Amino acid sequence: MNYWLMKSEPHEFSIDDLMRKKRHHWDGVRNYEARNIMRDRMKVGDLVIFYHSDGDPSGPAGVAKVSREAYPDFTQWKRSSKYFDPRGTKRDPLWFMVDVAFVKKFKNVIERDLLREVPALRNMPLWKRPRLSITPLAKKEFETIVKLGTK
Numbered sequence: 001m002n003y004w005l006m007k008s009e010p011h012e013f014s015i016d017d018l019m020r021k022k023r024h025h026w027d028g029v030r031n032y033e034a035r036n037i038m039r040d041r042m043k044v045g046d047l048v049i050f051y052h053s054d055g056d057p058s059g060p061a062g063v064a065k066v067s068r069e070a071y072p073d074f075t076q077w078k079r080s081s082k083y084f085d086p087r088g089t090k091r092d093p094l095w096f097m098v099d100v101a102f103v104k105k106f107k108n109v110i111e112r113d114l115l116r117e118v119p120a121l122r123n124m125p126l127w128k129r130p131r132l133s134i135t136p137l138a139k140k141e142f143e144t145i146v147k148l149g150t151k
Contacts, residue, residue, distance in 0.1 A: 001045060001046055002041065003049075003141070003142035004134060005126060006064070008050065009053055011054075015062040016105070018062075018101075019062075019105055023067050023102070025073075026038070027074075027097045028097075029095065029097065030085070030095065031132065038096050038097065038134065041136075042069060045065060049063060055109065057111040057112065059109045059111050060106065060109065060148075062106050062149070063106075064101060067099045067101040068098060070096040072088075072093035073095040073096055076093065076095045106148075108149075110145065120141065120144040121144055
């Protein structure tokens with residue numbers, strides 16, 4: 001099993017939205033490294049820290065799990081979508097997405113500053129690549145964040 005941190009702006013799609021829908025596609029990723037993670041490495045059952053980016057506060061908001069492996073992101077073909085990309089075709093898609101399912105919501109969003117203070121989280125890829133929307137987590141990092149979220 002793999003562990004991931006996936007970021008979403010809460011005004012676009014929040015942990016509450018996922019809780020309400022139970023399962024949803026993770027669309028709109030337009031970074032090659034994050035796309036490759038979804039397309040090549042994410043597997044059904046992998047666990048995800050759902051991270052509210054650009055929120056007040058920003059930080060982990062809950063847990064999800066991958067419920068469907070990568071498939072073409074249909075928003076790349078919708079001209080009305082802000083994620084439209086004319087380079088991708090149905091025969092040769094450029095962008096992919098996975099589906100995630102709700103697991104749990106934390107009592108509160110864990111503030112980013114608190115995460116930085118935790119020794120077990122000092123080497124997270126989040127600190128090295130802060131703008132990347134999907135980053136891997138070590139099992140211990142995942143467990144530490146979940147423990148913080150359930151206090």
